[in-house]
Amino acid sequence: MAHNHSEKDTNRSRLLAAFTVTAIFMxxxxxxxxxxxxxxxxxxxxHMLTDAAALLLALLATQFSRRKPTAQHSFGLLRLTTLAAFINAIALLAITVLIVWEALERFWQPRPVAGGMMLIIAIGGLLANLLSFWLLRNGSEEKNLNVRAAALHVLxxxxxxxxAIVAALIIMLTGWTPIDPLLSVLVSLLVLRSGWALMKESGRELLEGAPRDINVDKLQRALVRTIPEVRHIHHVHLWQVGEKPVxxxxxxxxxxxxxDALVQRIHDYLQEHYGIGHATVQLEYQRCDEEGCDLHWIQGGGEHHHHHH
Incomplete structure (x- = not known):
C-alpha cells in the first residue's frame, strides 16, 4: 500500500500546485x-475559473476518497465531488451567458481597450496554463479521471x-477593438463545451445512470455464456459512486x-472484465416469471445437463 499512498500524495501535491497557479492567474x-x-x-x-474549479474538484475527490465510509454514508463522501461538479457546470453555463451578452453589447458600442496591458496579462495567463499543464501531465500515470479531466481543462x-494574445496584438497594431468581444465569444464557446460535458457527466451520475463504458446487455449475455451454471441474469441495477461502479x-x-464458489466466480468475472469490485449477487434456482425476466432465457439454453458425482 505504501507505494499507492505516495502516488496519491504526488497526485495531490501536483493538483494543489496547479490549482494555486491557476487561481492566482484567474x-x-x-x-x-x-x-x-x-x-x-x-x-x-x-475559463480559468472552470480550470480552478476542475482542479479543486479533483483535489476534493482525492481527499474524500480517503475518508472511511460511515453508517450514514456507506459509500463515504464520493458523491460530494459529483454534486460539486454539477454545480460547477451550472456556474459555467451562467458565466458563458453573461459574457456573450456583454460581447453583444460591445459590438454595438465598442469600448476602448488597453492593448499593451491586455497583451502582458494574456501572455502571463498562457505561461500559467503551460505550467499547470506540465504539472498535471507529470502526475502519476494511473488513470485518474479527475487528474485527466483537469489536464484537459487546462489544455x-x-x-x-x-x-486573448491575438486579440491584444490586433488591437495594438490596428486599433480594431471589436476583435475583443469577438474572441471573447469564441472563448465562451470553449467554456460552454466543457460546462455542458461536465453537466451531462455529473447529472448522469447523480441520476444513478449506468457508467458509460459498461453495456448491461452485453454483461448479461457474457455471464450466461461464460459461466455454465448461469442460465439467466435479470433485475440488473448498475450505477456508479465517484468512479466506482456498483x-x-x-x-x-x-x-x-x-x-459460495459460484457466487465467487460471478464476482471474479465482474471484477476482472468490468472492473466492478462492488457487486451484490442473488442466486435463484427457480425460473423467474416476472416481467422482463425472459429476455435472455434462450441464450442460457437448456442444454447444460447437471451431473451429480
Whole structure:
C-alpha cells in the first residue's frame, strides 16, 4: 500500500500546485480585464475559473476518497465531488451567458481597450496554463479521471489565452477593438463545451445512470455464456459512486454443488472484465416469471445437463 499512498500524495501535491497557479492567474486576469477594458481577458478568466474549479474538484475527490465510509454514508463522501461538479457546470453555463451578452453589447458600442496591458496579462495567463499543464501531465500515470479531466481543462484554456494574445496584438497594431468581444465569444464557446460535458457527466451520475463504458446487455449475455451454471441474469441495477461502479443482479442458476464458489466466480468475472469490485449477487434456482425476466432465457439454453458425482 505504501507505494499507492505516495502516488496519491504526488497526485495531490501536483493538483494543489496547479490549482494555486491557476487561481492566482484567474484573479490577475479578472483585474487585468477590468483595468484594460478587455472582455476577452474576462472570458479567459471565466475559463480559468472552470480550470480552478476542475482542479479543486479533483483535489476534493482525492481527499474524500480517503475518508472511511460511515453508517450514514456507506459509500463515504464520493458523491460530494459529483454534486460539486454539477454545480460547477451550472456556474459555467451562467458565466458563458453573461459574457456573450456583454460581447453583444460591445459590438454595438465598442469600448476602448488597453492593448499593451491586455497583451502582458494574456501572455502571463498562457505561461500559467503551460505550467499547470506540465504539472498535471507529470502526475502519476494511473488513470485518474479527475487528474485527466483537469489536464484537459487546462489544455482547452491554453486556446483561450492564445486568443486573448491575438486579440491584444490586433488591437495594438490596428486599433480594431471589436476583435475583443469577438474572441471573447469564441472563448465562451470553449467554456460552454466543457460546462455542458461536465453537466451531462455529473447529472448522469447523480441520476444513478449506468457508467458509460459498461453495456448491461452485453454483461448479461457474457455471464450466461461464460459461466455454465448461469442460465439467466435479470433485475440488473448498475450505477456508479465517484468512479466506482456498483452492481446488483439476480442470477437464475442450475443448483450448484458449491453455492459460495459460484457466487465467487460471478464476482471474479465482474471484477476482472468490468472492473466492478462492488457487486451484490442473488442466486435463484427457480425460473423467474416476472416481467422482463425472459429476455435472455434462450441464450442460457437448456442444454447444460447437471451431473451429480
Amino acid at each position: 484573479v490577475a486576469e479578472v483585474a487585468g480585464g477590468l483595468l484594460s477594458g478587455s472582455l476577452a481577458l474576462l472570458a479567459d478568466a471565466g 482547452g484554456d491554453l486556446l483561450g489565452s492564445v486568443g 452492481i446488483m443482479l439476480h442470477a437464475q442458476v442450475i443448483p450448484p454443488r458449491d453455492h
